[in-house]
Amino acid sequence: MTLDSYVPILFLIVLSTLFAVASIWVSSRIGPRAPTPAKLTPYESGIVPEGGIEKQRFPVKFYLVAMLFIIFDIETVFLYPWAVAYDNLKLFGLIEMGVFIAILLAAYVYVWRRGGLEWVD
């Protein structure tokens, strides 16, 4: 059966997770435990922290990167079956993918020109 080759991966997931959980457990048994209020405050280089992370705001740039990432990720995923079957697809495959890549490159150039890839203004 074809699923057989995934059995070792399942074992590996189980083994490495068990290893992680076991070492955290062992450490919690043999390690000291002496929490103090000062120890449990967020580390801010010795300054008393003010406000939690809920108040943090980040540039929307990061959001843009994540969205562009999804789009190019999907493109990458389409390229793989094409690459594997390239020998059979012949010239037709080359032209097809040429059109696909050209359209996306145009979009890429658009993003570049609009300043979507600039990190500083």
Add this chain to the structure above:
Amino acid sequence: MIDWIKQLPGNVIDFIGPEIIIATAKVVLVFGVLLVTTLLVIWFERRVIADMQARVGPNRWGPFGLFQTLADGIKLFFKEDFRPAAADRWTFVIAPVMAMVPAFLAFAVVPLGDHVVIAGHRVDLVMSDLNIGILYFLAVGSLGVYGVVLAGWASGSKYPLIGSIRSTAQMISYEIALGLSLVPIALVAGSLSTVDIVAAQAGTYDNIVLFGRDLNFLEGIIPHWFIVQQWPAFLIFLVAGIAETNRAPFDLPEAETELVAGYHTEYSGIRFAMFFLGEYVHVVAISAMAATLFFGGWHGWNPAFPAAIDWLRWIVPIFWFTIKTVAFVYLFVWLRATLPRLRYDRLMWVGWKRLIPGALVWIVVTAVLNSDPEEVPTSARLWVMAVVFAILLAWVWRGDPRLTALEPWRKKEVTRGTA
């Protein structure tokens, strides 16, 4: 060991099945070897960097300080492993596990050698030969982001949050370049299976003709590794791979001068060790993948050599694979000792404006070069090459305006001054 398996009651083997036993043995062996390798790699890094900085490095514990990392690891077990009050309880626990497990998973598709025959069973020296090997590697890599994101968020602290947001943006940006850089490999090998890709790199280049001259003397010397024709893809893979591991010069998420320790600032004790372990396993995984996909995997320089002696036949490939992987680990260490950290905007610039278009162009070039000679005439190929070279030349000639222009904040000052 082999005899011991043979002496097991036959019905036990029949009940569990030899496949399951072999699979379990492989998993346990690879996991154990990886743990030991990590200990050795950390020691190796400290020694090499010490040497490069004219220091001695760890030399107390065991020969050449070999057991230093082991001692450090054991020490971490006895350290207090506390959870900050502001942390999110379960996510804080899950994050280090999520950072560690995917790094180990990447090894499932790495072929460590050819195959051995144990008690009549053929055992391939790869944990599982998946027909989507490369995609599996990318999928596991994309899950590695979660450890970083969750650690930063769950800590409930500002430095880790900033570090994790930065780190995630960096990892996803370079993930695209990493994915695109492996498409030409799939194209040339005609398969996504790592075993097939290694098999496609067997032998040497024959009939080397360059500019109409037959270079006979090179025949049988240059191995048929993908690095020879896919070196641009390799360069992109290498840069993206280093960025994926968050190591120097791409170690901004852990930039200690500004972010303390980045996403794992609030972690202590054994949970911190897990991030550390994950990072080093990731380094070894990227090195092993580079060796497998571009440097012939377990194929040696001269594949005819080991056939003479039986046990050499499976030892020698493992030896070759190890040598290549260690060479890449050395490169990682070397880069860390040599290069200063990139600035964040430069980092994004390299990833988005150079690696991604470069990888896309290289895919098209590879496709044209590997097209059917009857369909695409040589002149068309030459034209494509000429155009690509012209574009590249123009690009290099234009240079990077950022490298020559004023720093961005100063530019702002200047424009403000004149306005």
Add this chain to the structure above:
Amino acid sequence: MDVAVFVAVFVLALGSSLAMLFARNAVHVALFLVAGQVALAVAFLLQGAFFVAAVQVIVYAGAIMVLFLFVIMLLGVDQREALIEPLPGQRPLAIGLGALLVLEILYASMRGLDLASASPEGSAALARLNADPGNVEALARLLFSDFLLPFEVTSVLLVAAIVGVMALARRMGGPLTASERSDRAEEVAA
């Protein structure tokens, strides 16, 4: 073994979906969604759709969920979530659509799971794919011949998405266009 795997996937997918619905914290919700996506990937493996399983992990678990988490973190969503619906009428619409989906599933399961044979081309394509299970090449041959138009349309769709992203993120970064500059000047003047 198939049945055991199926039951495990079923439990994991359903469990994480339910947990997702009842989790209070937005990040926890996203995490349960990731678990659900991975469970679906295993379900695809079970069907012999190895490529689709990998894509499921790479695109959904690895990319889209990262965007979700990013948005949650960037907006700084705290645990006290507003219970007021920003769009009115969501609830009846959701109930109606959910009821429709349940009816659909009931109808399909009563007719039997032979949906593939409902359309002749679909079943032919499925047969060709299954003749070589999990073969990425078979999928590629189909995608780049019979389903060429949808494939190329996808690229146009992706371009539309890129333009949309840029429109959403218009204000930050990058040089302003001439019209934007004049807009801003007017704003300042006003």
